[in-house]
Amino acid sequence: MNLNVHDWYKKKNYGEILFSYEGSISTDSINSVLSSIEEKLYETKVKVTIIKKVFNIVIESLQNLYHHIDDAPEDENKMDKRFGIFVLSKTENSFKISSGNFLKVEKKKLLKDRMDQVNSLDKIERKNLYKYVLGNEEYTDKGGGGLGLIDIARRTGNKLEYNFHDYNKDYFFFSLDIKLSIDN
């Protein structure tokens, strides 16, 4: 059964939504999303160190989308070519950053291995992995450092919650939920 991305997006809208975006992920849309989110974060009156953590994770998640997104399938859902979803929500004691995007099925295994690897590490192992990837000479072909997920996991101290939703034979929809405790 196909996932209806619009329904998925609606389901994400629970709790207090500080910001949500659905559409093309481009430099321009990222700029405007970042500036709105920063403003919203300061309105929450949460302490600045937490706001900075959240904003850092927001930057990294959006740019992960930017660098790794695959063009959306052309079908009845009529999505923008570089379609992505981004939702920032807040409960009394945590923030949640959710993102979703399409990927080609052949990327599934590599991504799953990557996510599970990051999730299996403790704090010190994450720091060591970060330093190892930082210090090696390679850049990924997207110009990113291959550090995004590790960086996010280090900042939250939580496991990254993810799901692969089957879409069609060529694509799956990747959703990622990042939770950050406010008393972090």
Place this chain on the structure above:
Amino acid sequence: MEQISLIGTPKTPSIKFDAKLGLVEIKGRSIPENSIEFYNPLIDWLDRYAKNPQDETNVNIQLEYFNTSSSKCILDVFKKLESIFNNGKSVCINWHYEEDDEDMLEAGDDYQSIIKIPFKMIEIEI
């Protein structure tokens, strides 16, 4: 050698590279999608500066935010400075972090463990 002086933008830091003063300064936000494009001219400048550096080079890094795409570029900046240091010149990296910003302090600590130049961690009040 020409100076580099750039005003910061919402996604790129302000830059002050001055060969006469032996000053390398990066301040503000470094969160562009394509950091390599932004940092390449700076790395080139450091390559040229490294050929005839001052006896003492002062490096001030004061970042509010930087993304992982920038983190490798910043390491490249430090590697150029490390080659100056390895040639017997004095280089000091002043790593500024805002009060209670443990993530930024830890980021400095990560670099310090990779680069063999003395780091000075400076907490700034906000």
